[in-house]
Amino acid sequence: MRNLRQGTMKAVLVAALLCLGMAAGSSPAAAADRTAALDELIKAAKAEGGTLIAHSILEDVRARQAVLAAMKKMYGIDVKWEYVDFPNQNRFAARLMKEAKAGRQPSTDVFNGTQSTIPRLLKANMLAEVKNWRDLYPRLPEDAIVPGGGAIPEHTRIGGFAYNTRLVPKDKVPQKLDDLLDPFWKGKLASTTYAAVWDRASVSEQGTFDAEKAARIRTLLSALVQKGHIVGLIGCGDENRIASGEFVGLAMMCSANNVWKGAAKGAPLEMAYIEETSNLSHSYMGLLKQAKYPNTAKLFMVFMQTPEGQALNRKWETADTSYYPENTMYKVAKDLRDRGVAPPYISIPTYMKVKPEVEKWKSEYKKILVGQKK
Helix, strand or coil: CCCCCCHHHHHHHHHHHHCCCCCHHHCCCCCCCCCHHHHHHHHHHHHHCCEEEEECCCCCHHHHHHHHHHHHHHHCCCCEEEEECCCCHHHHHHHHHHHHHCCCCCCCCEEEECCCCHHHHHHCCCECCCCCHHHHCCCCCHHHCCCCCCEEEEEEEECEEEEECCCCCHHHCCCCHHHHHCHHHCCCEEEECCCCCHHHCCECCCCCECHHHHHHHHHHHHHHHHCCCEEEEECCCCCHHHHCCCCCEEEEECCHHHHHHHHHCCCCEEEECCCCCCCEEEEEEEEECCCCCHHHHHHHHHHCCCHHHHHHHHHHHCCCCCCCCCCHHHHHHHHHHHCCCCCCECCHHHHHHHHHHHHHHHHHHHHHHCCCCC
8 A cells, every 4th residue: 555645635735725815605515505493593693692702723813803704794693702812722621621620611612622632521521412513504414523412523634744845855754654763863853742643543443443553653652762863842833843943853743734834834844644643533613511602602613614614714724624525635535545545534433432542552652752852
């Protein structure tokens, strides 16, 4: 099986970026199509006063303003966004659970998290039960809805090796994990404190865990640290430290959109998709059970599924989901499937089947990595 290569995906991304200036109304699906359930939700949101309390998702204030303008045009509702600035989702999830335990109003109505943090809120019984997403937006696939209904995808993530294109020759771009043992990488690599991507590399799409593969990864990580190839720890949002040349590569980057966003601004960044580790997952929007304005929050979550919402996410965050044919990630995933090298898709139900094993090995990997200087 061929290794995952970046060229076709980069071409797809460039094509998508060239289309960002197009009017959202040109999208193939008529997002303004109404259902009876959606009309009722709009009325309920108006009755709440139209306030959205949400963190993350869209960091730029101009992006949030664009979303609110689009929601007004689509739904005829004026929404005020109370932005919650708490970018670290793990710490925020912990804070929300403390608030719930203390009987306090949650700090956000919509939580933006991944398959590692959304299950924490599910286990704590903090996400709302929603049964009518497809009545509100029939285009949303059934399998996109997290069991229980409290969370739906915001964008699709594909992890990989991020690198500086000015400092890494083409013949040194890793195609397999052992390529990272090349002496070229000595003193040049960073990883993350949370072992991003490494932890899920041994999970199959069917929900099985390959312990032998996990052990091989542990051996590799130990070698990368002992040989002085991995010499720093950064976050998946620190792609600027790769672009600046502080490190020439990050093993591994949580999601390609971090790199794509920087590359779209001219940064010398690219991703290599190593078949042994890359996988598809989602970033989710979760509706808090004790949300202050649940109907407005739910309407926002519906809007973000529409072609208009996805186009704005793509424009400002270089991110969309793999569920809709007009989206960049749909084309990326299709390209990989067509070449027979599709990475496994790790859904929340899949992740939950093997979570104990994932956490066990993640702990092992973190022990190896945390001795590195930040």
